[in-house]
Amino acid sequence: MTEHDTVEHDVVEASLEEQPLPDTRCGFVAIVGRPNVGKSTLMNHILGQKVSITSRRPQTTRHQVMGIHTEGGTQCVFVDTPGIHIMQRDRNKAINRYMNQAATQALRDVDAVVFIVDRTRWMEEDQIVLEKLTNVKAPVFLVVNKIDWLKDKSTLGPWLKSLQERRDFTAIIPMSAKHGTNIDLLLENVMAHLPQGEHMFADDQITNKSSRFLASELVREKVMRQLGDELPYQMTVEIEEFKTDQRGTLHISALMMVERQGQKKILIGENGERIKNIGREARLEMERAFDAKIMLNLWVKVKRGWSDDERALKSLGYNHD
Template identity: 70%
Template sequence: MNDITTDDTPESGAPTRCGFVAIVGRPNVGKSTLMNRILGQKISITSRRPQTTRHQVMGVKTEADTQTIYVDTPGIHIMQKDRNRAINAFMNQAATQALRDIDCVVFIVDRTKWTSEDDVVLEKLSHVQAPVIVAVNKVDWIEDRSKLMAWLAELEKRRNFAAIVPISARHGTNVEALEAEVAKHLPQNVHFFPEDQVTDRSQRFLAAELVREKVMRQLGDELPYQMTVEVEQFRDEGHIIHIHALMLVERDGQKKILIGEGGDRIKKIGQEARLEMERAFDCKVMLKLWVKVKRGWSDDARALKSLGYDLD
């Protein structure tokens, strides 16, 4: 735990502001992309597959007297009978938990596409006292601007939102305007984190997430969601980091897919993950990957907790 400073007035004489901002929405609307854009570096992994984010991931941005603590969350989704697994329940709980004790909410919607899962998110937000800002993402894909304007007017009827801001998280369009809206709702407070800290997550956690990202990006629909990554060894020698990671699947067929013909798939996953880690950690990385079958892990609460899926 980082020590918290008690002086809430910087050298400029202005009082400091600090607050928590939950980024919520249904799966695959761009929550992680937005946080990475705001922070200027990758903290949350991304892919085109829904439910890539499984944990709460905190990102800290400090500018002058203002520190904004963003909490990226798993996509809130409707539980399906054919995938009513413990891991799906965990993701929904993680997203809902992030709405407690926060100062502001950024609710992301995907262009003019409103689904029943957006209704679920909106219903959960009805119990939140903090101001809610809607970020209408991917507006660069909307060619007819009149449709966008009509949709913004429609959103105004759904709730008394603090603001509605059209953005493109991928390209950074209007993201600064969104940040300015968020800043209006941050309370006067001490800064909870050092100025140079950007996340509460460890390098070990990020290493596991980067491996999982490469798997999801490369294999697409070939591999079901029942795959996770456990870092068994993380040894930092200063100039080089040695990482041993285990990719867990539930069936032998999934193991074969991950390894690939003659080991070509696991080799490519390892190469891409290692390069990404070297950029993130700014040093050389030696990465070794293995695949292991652990049957039923995604629907076993005890197994999930042992693998780091723990709301505590």
């Protein structure tokens, strides 16, 4: 190496050290909690549109879903996660293990965590989530959701004080995600704790998920909302066709997969009425989401044991990439 080369190397290193940090902020924020506490409802409200599907049934969310909220110079990349749940004997299947792993992995290398609990209820699964946060160094914000459901509001103050004794939370925020109460307060706190850095996504981007993924989730949401406890968890949706014709109509074919013939009959319903209602509701929601006329075709197929088959799950898009 010549003397000239050495001088050039020193100049490059010095110039790199002197570069100022950008005046923008950006970071990943994991939303965690046990099933059915309002994680997806919160993220959808923040984004102003549906990205994660919702229903009253626990474990509606099965994947990590990113929701990107850009406000001024700050970009929050929220990661909605499946509810962390106890692995019961009758649900110790590959899909249940996948959901717990998806939620746990979201805690790696995040810049902040939003931990959601339901009112003044503290359950065993809440404790499990809290224990998973033990080694998390990022700020943890505790959201006490559904306060609009509290019959006796005087119980809230003492309860919030007791929660602070469980962990030194960065902030504890009572909230109604459904009605938007205190969501601005949560955003203000979270954004203030994100690191300086360039935005990772375009300012107008809302999610990292594809339109095909959203279409499959919207069909699954309508199934879960209509059938409730009639249909077990062993149901998933795969999009087989997703294309726009010359007139601008979007043609979507969705395959609904179940594990038993009896489940197929439930899904189709008497004289096909159930599947018609599911298709009608899904189509209307898709037309709002994609701003296009939709031609939706639904099919039902029996594939035994898919929910406990690692290879089948990966082929259906259940992976941790």
